[in-house]
Amino acid sequence: MLPRERYVVVVTALLCLARLTHQYSSGAPPVACLDQIPRHSDILPQTTVPPYGLFPSTSQVRQGDTLNVTIAGSFGAPLPIGGFILQAREIQDTEKIVGKFTSIPDVVATRIINCRGENDTVTHANPEEKPPLTFVWQAPQDFLGGIEFRATVAQGYATFWKNIESPLVEVVSPDTVITTRAPATTTTRDTPAPPVIMESKPKTTPPPLDTIYQGCADTKLCFGVPENCATTGTCKAIVAVFVAGDEYTFEIQGSGNPKYIAAGLSMDNKMGDDSAMECVRNDNGRVSLFTSWTYAKEEPYVRRSDSPQDIVQLQESSMIDGKLYCKFKRNIVSVVKGQTFDLANNKYNLMVVSGESMKDENRVGFHSLVYESTGSPVALASVGNAGGASKLLLKLHGSFMVAAWIGSASLGILLARYFRKTWVGKTLGGKDIWFAYHRILMVITWLLTMAGFVVILIEVGGYSTTGDNPHAITGLVTVILCFLQPIGAFFRPHPGTKTRPIFNWLHWLAGNAAHILGIATIFLAVYLQKAELPAWTVFLLAAFVAFHVILHLILSLAGCVSEGRVAGARVDAFPLKDMLPRSAVSPRPEHGADAPFSKFRKHLLGVYAPIIVLFAAALVCLVALAPIGVTYNSLMGS
Numbered sequence: 001m002l003p004r005e006r007y008v009v010v011v012t013a014l015l016c017l018a019r020l021t022h023q024y025s026s027g028a029p030p031v032a033c034l035d036q037i038p039r040h041s042d043i044l045p046q047t048t049v050p051p052y053g054l055f056p057s058t059s060q061v062r063q064g065d066t067l068n069v070t071i072a073g074s075f076g077a078p079l080p081i082g083g084f085i086l087q088a089r090e091i092q093d094t095e096k097i098v099g100k101f102t103s104i105p106d107v108v109a110t111r112i113i114n115c116r117g118e119n120d121t122v123t124h125a126n127p128e129e130k131p132p133l134t135f136v137w138q139a140p141q142d143f144l145g146g147i148e149f150r151a152t153v154a155q156g157y158a159t160f161w162k163n164i165e166s167p168l169v170e171v172v173s174p175d176t177v178i179t180t181r182a183p184a185t186t187t188t189r190d191t192p193a194p195p196v197i198m199e200s201k202p203k204t205t206p207p208p209l210d211t212i213y214q215g216c217a218d219t220k221l222c223f224g225v226p227e228n229c230a231t232t233g234t235c236k237a238i239v240a241v242f243v244a245g246d247e248y249t250f251e252i253q254g255s256g257n258p259k260y261i262a263a264g265l266s267m268d269n270k271m272g273d274d275s276a277m278e279c280v281r282n283d284n285g286r287v288s289l290f291t292s293w294t295y296a297k298e299e300p301y302v303r304r305s306d307s308p309q310d311i312v313q314l315q316e317s318s319m320i321d322g323k324l325y326c327k328f329k330r331n332i333v334s335v336v337k338g339q340t341f342d343l344a345n346n347k348y349n350l351m352v353v354s355g356e357s358m359k360d361e362n363r364v365g366f367h368s369l370v371y372e373s374t375g376s377p378v379a380l381a382s383v384g385n386a387g388g389a390s391k392l393l394l395k396l397h398g399s400f401m402v403a404a405w406i407g408s409a410s411l412g413i414l415l416a417r418y419f420r421k422t423w424v425g426k427t428l429g430g431k432d433i434w435f436a437y438h439r440i441l442m443v444i445t446w447l448l449t450m451a452g453f454v455v456i457l458i459e460v461g462g463y464s465t466t467g468d469n470p471h472a473i474t475g476l477v478t479v480i481l482c483f484l485q486p487i488g489a490f491f492r493p494h495p496g497t498k499t500r501p502i503f504n505w506l507h508w509l510a511g512n513a514a515h516i517l518g519i520a521t522i523f524l525a526v527y528l529q530k531a532e533l534p535a536w537t538v539f540l541l542a543a544f545v546a547f548h549v550i551l552h553l554i555l556s557l558a559g560c561v562s563e564g565r566v567a568g569a570r571v572d573a574f575p576l577k578d579m580l581p582r583s584a585v586s587p588r589p590e591h592g593a594d595a596p597f598s599k600f601r602k603h604l605l606g607v608y609a610p611i612i613v614l615f616a617a618a619l620v621c622l623v624a625l626a627p628i629g630v631t632y633n634s635l636m637g638s
Contacts, residue, residue: 022626033115034095036085036152036162045152045162051079052153054086054166060178061139061171066102069166072132080129083154086122087115088137091146091168091286094318097121098143103136110135111447127157139171144211145318146170146285154317162512168285175208209233211326212240212251216385216541223386226532226627237370239263239352243381248330248343249315252279254354257322258365263293264351265341269373269389270461272296274351275336277312278364279326280302287317289326293337293362297462304362307336324354347377350386366468369529375393393459394530398454398623404445405478405518407616410548411609412441413515418555421595422602442485449482449518471524474517481514509541522619528622532627537619544615551608 032038037045052073061067071086073079090096100119104110110133122135137149146168154160172178206213212547216222216230220242224235237258240251254261259281266274274294281287293306311334316327334341341348351374353367375389419434428436453475457463463472488507493499519541526537622628 017153032085032152033097033121036087036125036150038083038085038152038154038160043158043160045160048073048161050153050161050164050165051155052081052151054149054151054164056149056166056169059167059169060176060179061169062176062178063139063143063171063172064141064174066138067169068134069137070132070134071151071153080131081124081133081153082127082129082156084122084133084151086135086149086151088147088169089150090143091148092288092314094150099140100138101135102138105133108133117137142432143171144173145316146287154411157189169180170318172320173208173211175558199491209327210323212238212253216240217243218383221350221378221380221382221384221386223352223372223388224373225352225370225388227388228385230453231417236352237352237372239350241350241380246332246344248332248380249327250277250312250330251325251327252277252352253323253325254279255323256354257370258354258369259322259356259358261324261326261354262352262364264353265348266373267349268353268379269349269375270296271351271371273337273339275307275334275339275341276302276351277328279317279324280358280364281324283317287318287319287324287326289314289328291336300363302363308334311336343380345381347468349377350374367529371530393455395626396622397452397456397459398525398531399620400448400455400477401518402522402619403616404448404452405515405522406544406610407620408441408448409515409518410612412445414510414551414555414605414608415441417552418559418601419570419605422598424594429557429586431436437614446482446486450481450631453479469524469527471521471528474521474524478514478517478521479617481510481517485510485514531623533622534626534628537622540615540618540622544612545609547615551604555601555604558600559595561597 028251046162050097051073052071055070055072057068057070069086071084086532087097088099090098097116100117101112101122102119104122108130110122110126110130112119113121114123114125124130135546139147144388147170149166151164152160152162153164157218162279210233213222213230213233213235220240222230222238222240224230224238226236229235232239235253236256237254238252240273243250244249250263252261260278262278264271264274264276264277272294273296276294278290278292279287280290290304290310290314291307291309292302292304292588296300311331312328313330314326314328318325330343332343351372353371355365355367356369357364357365372388376519382422415434416438418433423433426433431439463476485507488503488510492503523538523541525531526535526541527535
């Protein structure tokens with residue numbers, strides 16, 4: 001080979017080596033800022049589980065404050081680090097690099113570089129092996145929400161792992177009280193423990209309201225649940241609209257760790273044919289915004305494919321302290337499902353709903369936490385707090401059903417079962433005392449039940465199920481049985497006929513089944529978010545059931561003893577004897593004589609009746625005054 005040709009070969013080889021050395025030894029190249037790939041010729045990243053991890057010193061950091069983040073081995077053995085690139089990325093938009101690094105280890109070759117902003121990235125300065133590395137990162141002043149640290153770490157030139165992610169870190173407002181807790185790690189004892197930021201002392205002054213509540217009185221239109229919650233910042237769900245010129249900015253927030261929080265624009269205060277905007281928390285912690293169209297009482301109930309997604313533009317989103325939040329703009333005019341939504345010139349009912357689950361990845365689940373609408377259409381450019389729809393019919397339904405099945409039905413059934421041989425010879429309106437009062441109480445039960453059924457049909461616009469709660473189904477069966485009872489009683493056969501025992505059994509079974517189902521339906525109502533009943537309503541109902549059962553047991557035993565006290569003849573004081581044909585029943589005692597222990601039964605009735613009335617009155621008050629205290633769903637952490 002000629003000397004000139006040798007010279008060319010040597011120079012070419014040196015240039016190639018210099019190119020490779022630059023890409024690895026002095027840190028990540030500028031082209032790696034976004035995808036974090038080191039450009040090691042054609043070498044691809046490893047596909048195995050990374051042996052390295054990223055460990056922030058805290059799960060929350062205030063705007064402008066700092067935290068430590070450590071790169072170290074994650075499987076119990078100290079691993080040397082050759083090269084790396086480390087950044088903080090937004091959870092919602094992983095291409096955005098946020099914050100900046102303010103400090104790097106002094107004794108190892110690392111450096112801070114500018115990728116998309118000032119000092120937003122750290123990388124290696126030489127290819128020498130390095131111990132676990134800890135850096136100081138400062139949160140931005142103008143960002144709220146979730147971030148994660150992301151890195152590519154190389155063990156050697158041909159061995160590297162990309163997309164190594166840290167646990168979620170929440171950037172919170174400066175006034176947030178933080179109890180710092182470092183995420184759990186599996187680092188070794190040789191790994192230096194990141195320093196822990198000291199816990200802030202709580203301030204004596206109350207913390208400021210969340211951003212969404214600020215301006216509800218004078219610059220924004222707000223609608224929150226429960227009523228008047230916006231003034232105290234305690235809404236389970238809230239939607240706010242801020243108008244500046246031709247820009248309509250929406251905010252929605254739900255508490256109680258919801259899976260989704262959604263707002264809707266509706267022409268009425270009922271679900272169906274509405275344009276909805278959904279703020280959805282994904283399983284990976286990210287929050288996304290969608291639009292959808294709702295259907296009234298028919299599948300699919302809500303569908304995203306029927307609504308254009310470009311009519312909204314997400315600006316901010318977060319999931320902090322169990323509060324799901326989205327801020328977004330909506331086009332002033334949009335067409336959804338053939339219907340034009342003109343925010344400036346039309347009024348709409350604002351709806352707000354939230355739930356704990358998704359039906360599938362493209363549909364939100366049942367609104368198990370909140371479902372509420374404004375009472376009338378409102379101009380979105382108006383300011384102040386909008387009022388919710390009237391709950392009068394809902395409260396009347398609950399009050400009627402409680403009074404019917406806890407109060408009048410319980411007393412009426414008790415009289416028919418245990419007091420047939422009490423007040424013998426005394427009548428009311430030509431009927432035995434027990435029968436006259438039994439009929440009065442059961443007519444009251446029938447009237448209250450039918451009235452309660454009618455008002456709830458008017459309230460919901462027809463029959464409607466309530467998600468996974470069978471309240472509507474058991475309630476409908478109760479109403480049907482109750483409706484048929486007086487019809488059957490009107491056509492009952494005369495005593496002594498062959499069909500009378502059949503009627504007696506059917507009447508007894510239907511009446512008791514309706515009573516049991518009615519009480520079970522009231523239990524199920526406690527778990528409905530629309531009822532807004534306090535959690536301890538369940539215990540009040542359980543106390544009623546226990547008292548009711550104990551009185552039945554005592555009266556049943558008294559009936560058995562009463563029969564045994566009649567010498568030479570068995571009386572039909574025990575109620576089920578009336579189910580039998582007359583030929584099978586022993587002779588009655590002489591006319592005008594009450595069955596033994598009648599006085600005892602009267603005393604028990606004197607105790608039972610006022611207590612049952614008190615139970616019914618207390619439950620009616622709870623229904624009428626709800627919400628009181630803590631609802632069942634909020635107590636259970638939903």
